[in-house]
Structures are given as C-alpha cells and as structure tokens.
Amino acid sequence: MKIARAALDAIRSHGGEGYPHEICGVMVGPRGARLVTEVKRARNIVVERARDRYEIDPRDHIRIQREADAANMDIVGYYHSHPDHPAQASRFDTERAWAGYVYLIVAVHQGQPVDANAFVADKDGGPFQPEPLEIV
Numbered sequence: 001m002k003i004a005r006a007a008l009d010a011i012r013s014h015g016g017e018g019y020p021h022e023i024c025g026v027m028v029g030p031r032g033a034r035l036v037t038e039v040k041r042a043r044n045i046v047v048e049r050a051r052d053r054y055e056i057d058p059r060d061h062i063r064i065q066r067e068a069d070a071a072n073m074d075i076v077g078y079y080h081s082h083p084d085h086p087a088q089a090s091r092f093d094t095e096r097a098w099a100g101y102v103y104l105i106v107a108v109h110q111g112q113p114v115d116a117n118a119f120v121a122d123k124d125g126g127p128f129q130p131e132p133l134e135i136v
Helices: 005-018 058-070 091-095
Strands: 024-030 038-042 073-083 102-109 112-121 128-131
Touching: 005 024, 005 038, 005 073, 005 102, 005 112, 024 058, 038 058, 058 073, 073 112
Parallel strands: 073 102
Antiparallel strands: 024 038, 024 073, 102 112, 112 128
C-alpha cells in the first residue's frame, strides 16, 4: 500500500494523543488505487478494554463512507494503535478483519509512536498477510 507522508504522520500523531488507549480511524484514497491520501479519525466505542481493544463507532464509519463516496474516494482500510505493544496484528484484530482492506497498526510506547506495520486478509477473519508500506 502507498501512503502519503502526511497521512502516516497524522496516524502516528493520533496514536500518541490517544495513549494509553487504542485509537482508530479510516484510511481513504482515490477510487481504484491502493493509495492512502487522507485519514479520518473515528471514536473507539470500546470503553472497558480501551487499552487493548478497539471498535470503530458505526456512526463514524457511515459518515466517513458517505464523505468518501461524495469525494469519489474509497475506503482503503483501517488503522489503530497498540499502546505499549508491537505493531503486529493480534488474534482479536485478525478475527475481525474484512477481506481486501488494509489494516495499519501503529505501536505507541510511553506515548511515543515508534513503529507501523500494515496487513491484509484474503478472506474475512484472516489470516493476515504483511502488506508492504510505501511512503509517498
């Protein structure tokens, strides 16, 4: 997946701001391209386990999808943070994956974003395969 430097920086900043909780959002880009040009923050509706779980607020998801459609853009994938854990997909992440979308995870240690990795699943529920990131 290609990602604009500003989009990746925005994800990393969001992760640092949300620490020690997981943050989440949606990555969008031009129709038909696996290119992220914008990121849209979303609310994490998981309250009890916000340090190690996330779920995008469905209202945010619908709003972001409508905004993307109106701008002739696609949802490329989703991002979230792993506070004080590596930027590797957990079992929880994998089981909830939708096929064809890119999932970007940013590791945030003691409030500082340190690493990011992307994954994609060929079928709903995984398994995930690494997705190379190209910063453009």
